[in-house]
Amino acid sequence: MRKRINFKNWKKIVLVLFVLGIAFLALSGYMAKFIDRVMSPVVQAQSTLMERLNFIINLFSISQDQVALVAENEDLRNQVAELQNRIIQLQQNLNEADILYALLGFARSSPDEQYVPAKVIGKDPSPFLKYILIDQGSDSGVRAGMPVVTNKGLVGRIDAVTASAARVKLITDSTSMINAVVVEAEADCVVQGSITGDITIEMVSQDVNLEPGQIVQTSGLGGEFPADFIIGQVLNVNQINNEIFQSASILPAEDFNSLQAVLVVSNFSPANTAPLE
Secondary structure, three states: OOOOOOHHHHHHHHHHHHHHHHHHHHHHOOHHHHHHHHHHHHHHHHHHHHHHHHHHHHHHHHHHHHHHHHHHHHHHHHHHHHHHHHHHHHHHHHHHHHHHHHHHHHHHHOOOOOEEEEEEEEEOOOOOOOEEEEOOOHHHOOOOOOEEEOOOOEEEEEEEEOOOOEEEEEOOOOOOEEEEEEOOOOEEEEEEOOOOOOEEEEEEEOOOOOOOOOEEEEOOHHHOOOOOOEEEEEEEEEOOOOOOEEEEEEEEOOOHHHOOEEEEEOOOOOOOOHHHO
């Protein structure tokens, strides 16, 4: 009678031999190609999946970074704008301080005169009228007819007054006429304004030797202005043969387009010569 084959033992033996065979093939290098072929698609799929996952993660990260950068740039722009405004304000304050310091020095150099300092707060919009507005009026002792000057020279005279402000007619206005003198030539003349804002000296005898650069200042004649306030310098001489008088254009001592502060000569009252005329 034949013995039955023990299949359980055979299974164990076959399994052991299979494992030993696989191990032998792996160690001998024969399984490398097989493993590469089997695992390559898996590795490739995993790599592709990780790339896409990293792309999505980076996309969200970049979006968040961009939002943060935009917010940071906006904040920096606001800071720069604020600093620029501060710089402009400091420059304006410095310019005003320089102007006031110059006016103060001029006032101290003329102890015989009394001055009311005033800030320029407006200009006449008309191109044919040369007026400015200042922030001092009758409450500060400002009266119509008072001369207005800066440390550089004559500006004009008070034309109209309210309690807290005044209007100044500039020497460049077409209705402005000032008795003056050309210092180096020792010649009396009349300084005349114009619609264009240019000023000239008129009524100068042909015998007078006018030259560019000569100083023109108030003479005090007529009683409308004190003497010795500088008006400007002779610029171009207009001398025509057979004419009784010669004339000349003047470069004003003050730049009327950039006036910021002035001094009102408060202890001068213009003489009323109307009854005599």
